[in-house]
């Protein structure tokens with residue numbers, strides 16, 4: 001089984017997004033009132049539209065799909081029957097198919113070669129956030145902008161970063177006009193890693209994110225969620241990025257497959273639940289217990305969210321037996337949003353969900 005590796009620091013990305021799209025004053029106001037309405041209920045996903053979907057509405061089929069998922073009227077999970085088939089001309093070319101005009105003309109084709117290369121790596125790197133700083137959002141800046149990988153928050157990312165850049169170099173030549181962007185590699189890698197874990201949702205996956213202009217330096221200040229933060233700070237940080245408390249509680253469930261190295265070096269390598277590598281809800285129950293099980297390191301912010309009045313009802317719901325699908329559906333919806341933050345051309349993306357590996361049941 002492959003271990004899911006995601007960056008712990010997804011929120012930095014989030015910090016500047018709201019300011020990056022037109023009409024943000026209105027959006028910010030909506031977000032805040034929305035967040036207030038959800039306070040203490042913890043049962044509703046954000047429905048806030050993003051970027052060009054907020055400004056111009058859905059103008060393409062892809063835009064409609066994305067809009068429906070963002071507004072929670074369509075599921076973010078895509079089932080195993082959705083499978084990408086390479087165009088005939090590509091299939092006939094056999095091994096040389098990747099290097100064919102027919103492949104270049106189909107936006108998903110190159111990804112049907114990249115994804116298996118990711119799956120067979122010893123570690124599938126995925127990043128809960130991409131370039132969460134700088135211009136913000138899923139724009140590749142974590143790997144492309146000067147100084148990003150040197151940030152203390154991004155410790156431990158160097159190896160995965162080099163792997164991602166190697167995929168770009170290997171496959172970029174075979175892509176269509178947009179190339180293979182680092183922003184897409186990171187987000188597709190996250191989706192592949194998630195579905196590769198037993199129990200992990202198969203989350204609808206779009207490509208076409210442009211990369212950040214790497215000559216643009218990231219801003220000096222970063223607003224990353226700290227493990228020492230209290231619940232109201234964490235809820236407010238996520239609300240500023242269009243997430244509700246429900247979305248936050250669902251998203252931190254990613255710690256079901258995480259291990260910590262830097263929060264407390266004395267316990268380096270400790271997982272956050274007893275079922276490391278399995279995308280299950282044991283994390284919620286074990287974080288809710290008085291003390292963590294032996295061999296588990298509890299990140300302080302997780303313990304806080306499990307107990308705060310604004311988040312504990314939902315936390316305990318996910319801690320119940322039988323919550324798996326409730327949680328993975330919620331996780332998929334919230335992560336789908338996260339994977340698109342800061343992307344300005346949502347109507348121009350292409351749905352390549354069919355290239356994802358098949359999801360696997362819990363053991």
Ligand code: HEM
Nearest residue numbers: 006008128225226227251252254258259260261262263301
């Ligand atoms: C409340 C917000 C959050 C805080 C304060 C937080 C904090 C942390 C901390 C302190 C670590 C350990 C890092 C280390 O010491 O090596 C960690 C790891 C991790 N976090 Fe979070 N996290 C948050 C939300 C999230 C979210 C929303 C996701 C994904 C959707 C996520 C995914 C991960 C993953 C995958 C790891 C493991 C990284 C690895 O294995 O190298 N976290 N997080």
Ligand SMILES: *[C@@H]1O[C@H](CO)[C@@H](O)[C@H](O)[C@H]1NC(C)=O
Nearest residue numbers: 228229230231232233234308
């Ligand atoms: C949470 O932390 C922030 C920042 O440290 C602080 O201003 C705020 O008063 C705290 N809220 C509560 C409820 O403790």
